[in-house]
Amino acid sequence: MIETDRLRLRELSLDDTEFVLELLNTPGWIRYIGDKNVRTEEQARDYLENGPIKSYRENGYGLSLVEEKDGKRAIGMCGILKRDSLENPDIGYAFLPEFNGRGYAYEIASATLAYARDQLHIPTICAITLTDNKRSIALMEKIGLKFRQKIYRKEDEEELLLYST
Structure with missing residues (x-):
């Protein structure tokens, strides 16, 4: 789908269940994205079917698997999401x-943003993060997103920062 010098982005499939189970239970995911209560392979399959795979079908995009090109090792996720609680699609990433x-x-993330703009023709992309996620804030700014406002979504327990193109 997307290739860079070192990485490849491809759609997630049910074959990625073990990787999803590992990533969704890392301390960073739980702290900054939220505990999705995915503890078994069955729950990971359900997450894939009702999350990324459903999004591909309904929106034509979604979170995808990031893998190293020189070993095809799965290292993270990145993609564009459409959330009901946000006006515009947003970019998400985790490693x-x-x-x-x-x-x-x-x-x-910069390649994904270019793809969303140039191939998917999405005029405005946003991103959200917790106020204390300094690495994510720095990345959002580095890929050209600008801080817009602080927001509260009912599904989150903490204040979020909203950035957009």
Whole structure:
């Protein structure tokens, strides 16, 4: 779907159940994205079927798997989401902890943003993050998103920062 120098982004499938189970239970995912209560392979399959796979079918886009090109190791997720609680689609990303700090998030997020703009023709992309997620804030700014406002969504327990193109 999207390729960069080091990474490939592809649609998630039910074959990615074990990876999803691992990623959704990392401390970073739980703290900054939220505990999705995915603890079994069956729950991971359900997450895939009713999340990314459903989004591909309904919206033509969704969270996708990020893998290293030179080993095809799954290292994270990145993609465009359409949430009922936001006016515009938003970009989301998460990586296994051992892949943080290598520039992967910037590499794939900037390519995903370009794809959303140029191929999907989405005029405005936003992003949300917790106020204390300094790494995510820095990445949003680095890929060209601008802070717009603080928001509260009923599904979140904390204040969020809203950025957009």
